[in-house]
């Protein structure tokens with residue numbers, strides 16, 4: 001019998017819980033080592049990959065690993081409250097054990113296609129989670145990449161995930177331009193107001209950039225159209241997809257778009273690859 | 282060729298069952314055949330195919346994956362896997378025998394599914410050539426020869442004797458283990474039997490069904506076909522076609538609280554069900570049209586696209602005889618076919 005089966009999970013310990021927004025919390029997860037101590041990571045990953053987290057008896061679901069692989073101490077997950085498992089996770093305390101399996105899926109091509117490029121990240125809401133892993137990977141390997149521009153928007157100021165990190169770390173880095181926006185005027189906000197797709201058009205980014213988008217499907221769609229109007233081609237733009245998942249390894253038959261399984265062949269796709277698949281997502 | 286007289290088959294079954302678990306197809310009271318664990322005195326069914334396919338042996342309808350003990354904030358993972366017992370499935374038809382190699386392409390590719398592999402490693406498939414293919418059969422459309430079934434061991438029946446030929450190491454070991462009951466005999470009569478089967482096949486209503494216009498390169502062409510609306514119109518989404526199908530592979534994973542811990546199990550699921558792809562922010566397959574299209578696109582286009590042109594159907598005909606609205610893959614193929 002095979003020693004391992006990916007369906008049999010590992011145990012992780014939640015060692016820190018950060019309240020990001022009214023419905024998003026970021027959980028730090030550590031491994032339990034052979035000697036019983038808690039620390040380090042349960043497994044390694046690349047930016048864009050995901051993991052299946054579960055509380056047995058409550059549910060199991062897929063989440064992007066939002067921390068960068070360059071973080072050697074722990075993994076992080078930013079999780080939006082929206083159902084059975086996520087409600088439970090939001091209610092738990094530090095010290096809780098969870099089950100974790102993965103890493104699943106491909107990754108953003110940080111070591112190949114993205115290397116040496118000027119990068120434009122566009123995120124909406126919780127969609128920042130997978131991109132944050134890439135952004136921090138790029139920051140930690142700064143010499144390998146060109147200029148970085150980040151356009152991030154949410155419903156309101158209170159709904160911006162990772163706000164402190166954005167202000168304290170990303171905005172203070174050389175060679176990183178951060179453009180934040182919120183949907184509606186709000187007291188205490190003197191930044192940009194308006195939807196992400198329109199903001200991107202206003203910013204009129206230079207056409208040599210490679211673009212990574214993640215957010216609600218409708219935001220992705222309008223942003224892509226806007227980019228095309230500006231003159232970007234589909235081969236320059238990457239996104240990450242979200243479909244219902246159970247196994248994570250292309251066997252339970254649940255997450256396909258055409259002949260591609262999002263859990264295994266994705267979740268990261270370049271738009272020209274996505275364009276060849278049936279429009280069913 | 283090694284053979285045994287048909288009137289001695291009971292003694293063969295008894296001998297096999299003495300050493301390992303044996304399953305044979307038997308007739309139920311209502312006339313349908315199903316696999317049963319052999320017990321002395323049982324008679325092998327002569328019907329062509331079992332009601333349920335043989336996939337249960339390797340991919341059972343439900344199976345436990347892992348158990349958890351929860352205590353305070355702590356979770357203990359219990360690996361409950363055990364080495365499967367050795368078993369023999371006797372009398373598998375050519376279509377079902379091929380279905381295993383299709384399931385292998387899902388479950389044995391990296392990362393290997395250890396639950397499936399465990400059973401696969403311990404099961405010996407003894408297939409039986411068909412002599413009276415039925416009106417619902419169209420295995421030959423998918424390149425299957427019912428007179429030369431796959432499996433660890435292939436068998437032929439000429440009315441007087443059953444002949445054995447081992448195809449794999451596991452099959453050889455099995456034939457060796459029963460060789461004292463077999464005799465070497467002339468197998469020339471099988472040529473006539475095979476020729477007669479082929480003649481019947483050529484006269485069957487589905488004998489001219491062609492797969493030529495299907496395959497992995499037809500993705501958007503068929504996906505966007507206007508025919509799906511009409512084809513799927515009456516489908517009630519019962520999932521019967523997926524449950525009886527030997528190649529349908531989809532599963533769900535669920536937890537069950539036993540009161541003394543949590544059991545995590547998997548069970549067959551169906552792409553025909555409305556909640557199969559339902560998510561917090563919506564459902565990409567919103568109506569039965571999309572779900573119906575998924576089942577047939579998977580077998581005729583997506584599976585071949587990922588598996589060097591091999592189709593995900595073996596033409597067993599179960600979905601033809603079992604669908605309550607008489608919809609099936611043959612009707613779909615005929616309607617979509619671009620000549």
Ligand SMILES: Cc1cc2nc3c(=O)[nH]c(=O)nc-3n(C[C@H](O)[C@H](O)[C@H](O)COP(=O)(O)OP(=O)(O)OC[C@H]3O[C@@H](n4cnc5c(N)ncnc54)[C@H](O)[C@@H]3O)c2cc1C
Pocket residue numbers: 050059060061062063064065078079080081082083084085086087126129130241242243244245267556559560561562
């Ligand atoms: C690749 C990938 C990456 C992801 N990354 C993240 C991330 O980084 N952060 C994040 O917050 N989320 C992420 N998600 C989404 C996350 O997986 C879901 O939010 C999660 O599954 C919700 O689980 P739950 O148990 O809380 O919700 P559930 O209790 O499963 O319910 C959620 C909703 O789904 C519907 N639903 C679910 N199951 C059924 C059913 N059987 N019948 C009917 N309706 C049903 C209901 O309408 C319900 O409102 C990701 C998803 C994928 C696929």
Ligand code: SF4
Pocket residue numbers: 522525526527528529580593594595596597598599600601610
């Ligand atoms: S689709 Fe129908 S004919 Fe084809 S293998 Fe499945 S049940 Fe048999």
Ligand code: SF4
Pocket residue numbers: 515516517518519520521522523553603604605606607608609
């Ligand atoms: S058996 Fe027939 S009615 Fe039921 S899901 Fe399949 S095609 Fe639809």
Ligand code: FES
Pocket residue numbers: 244245246247248249250251252253254255256261262263264
């Ligand atoms: S989650 Fe099972 S196939 Fe993708």
